[in-house]
Amino acid sequence: MDFQLEEPDDMSHTLTVQWTIEPQTAPRPLLACSRCGGHRPFLCSDKTRLNANGCRLDAWLIYRCAVCEDTWNRPIFERRNVANVDPDALAALQGNDPAWIRQVAFDIEGLRQYTDRIEDFADCHVERRVLSGTTDCARLEILLVATGASSLRVDRLLSTELAVSRARLTRFEADGLLTLLPEARKGLQRPIRHGSRIVLDLAAEDDRAEIAERARGAS
Ligand SMILES: [Zn+2]
Known part of the structure; x- marks a missing residue:
């Protein structure tokens, strides 16, 4: 052979x-805009806000109405004891880490708790x-x-x-x-x-x- x-x-x-x-494009929730009225797509601004109240922390990802730019704060966490916040998440929030923010922005499942109407790209x-x-x-x-x-x-x-x-x-x-x-x-x-x-x-x-x-x- x-x-x-x-x-x-x-x-x-x-x-x-x-x-x-x-x-390339983060999903956009359709929310009732209190300023311009009606359901509008809200665009992720890629910016976060971190608020401290004593040892309680709030963190949000900021969205803006596509029509009037009014803001919607998407909770990342609210009234969380600082001891219970993941240190990596805290560092990312304090440093406005784009990769970390991107992960939150593209978390479409997380968005579903606020609306069923989401523009997806x-x-x-x-x-x-x-x-x-x-x-x-x-x-x-x-x-x-x-x-x-x-x-x-x-x-x-x-x-x-x-x-x-x-x-x-x-x-x-x-x-x-x-x-x-x-x-x-x-x-x-x-x-x-x-x-x-x-x-x-x-x-x-x-x-x-x-x-x-x-x-x-x-x-
Ligand atoms: Zn609006």
Whole structure:
């Protein structure tokens, strides 16, 4: 038996990339504005307020009405004993740490306690990193790292970033050439999730090198 004729290891034909998805626009709650009236979207100002009253602390993230700029203070915590405040959170609040503020601003689940009506945005920046393999591949694996909640659908993300039509993606899925893990019903039409893995079998596609290059990005 000539081992030279064996198929090379499947791994060598796989390009594995990591995509870090960074949503660009923080969700906007729709709240009744007491100054201009009616429900208005409130925009995150990226500024916080910290108030001390004895050993009790209040912290808010400041939002502004899109129409009249009236403010809404989104509670981060209220009347909290300073001893019970996470030191990292306190340092972040005192230093107006943008990364920490961003995390609060994109916490859409936290916003839901104030309103069910929230404008959510799908625009995002995708940071690409090659984990292994080359664009000369028959198989493409994309690992998703999602830093914040996003309403961006998996098929829209793939279609935009790989320049492959959504109809073609649907066909890939129907033909068993596209797998989304963990599996979910209508997973392609759902919002992206942290830790998802997308596997595309490109062996029969003439433009597989182009698709792989878009997945890998400029390097
Ligand atoms: Zn207003």
